[in-house]
Amino acid sequence: MRIPRTVGTAAGVAAVSLLIYSAVGALWGLLRPAYSGTLAEGGQVIIDAAAANIEFVSFGSFVAATGLLAVLVSLSAYVLSPATRGPLMLWWLMAVAVVSAFAFLEVGTVTSGWLHDVGDPHLLAAGDRVSIVPGLAPGIGWAAAPLLAALAYWCSALVTPPLQ
DSSP: OOOOHHHHHHHHHHHHHHHHHHHHHHHHHHHOOOEEEEEOGGGOEEEOTTOOSHHHHHHHHHHHHHHHHHHHHHHHHHHHOGGGOSHHHHHHHHHHHHHHHHHHHHHHHHHHHHHTOOOOGGGOOTTOEEEEOOOOOOGGGGGHHHHHHHHHHHHHHHHSOOOO
16 A cells, blocks of 8 residues: 555654754753752752743743744745645644644753752752752743744745746
8 A cells, every 4th residue: 555645745744843843852951041059958949149031031942942943844844845735734734833842842851850850859968059940831832833834834835936
C-alpha cells in the first residue's frame, strides 16, 4: 500500500517541527533565568535583590521562540511543498504548532530542572546557595505559535502568483 503524498508531507512536517522545537526548547531551558538565593533557617530562601522579571522573561522568550519557529516551519512547508498548498495544510500547520509548542515547553522545563536541580532538600543546610526556575504557565502565550504559523502561511499564499 502506498502512502499518499499529502499524508507523507504532513507527517514529515510534524516530525521535523517536533524535532526542531524540542531541540530549541532544550536550549531555551538551559538559558532560562532562575531565582538565586541563600537558604535561611526554617527552610526559607532569601532571594537575591537582583532577581526581577524572571517570569516575564521566561514568558516572553517562550512566546518569541515558539512564534519564530512556527513562522520558519510554515514558510518552509509552503516553499518546499507546493503540491500540498491549501487550507488543509494551513490547519495542519496550526495543529502542529500547538503540539510542538507543548513539546518545546516540556523539554525546556526538563532541561532547566536538570541545570537548577536543588537535589535532596534534606541535605541542604542554612547558608547554602540554591537556584530555582519558576514554573511557566503560558496562558495566552499558547496562541502565538499557531496564529503566527497561520499568518505566515496565509501571507505567503497571498503574495505567490498562481501555479501555471
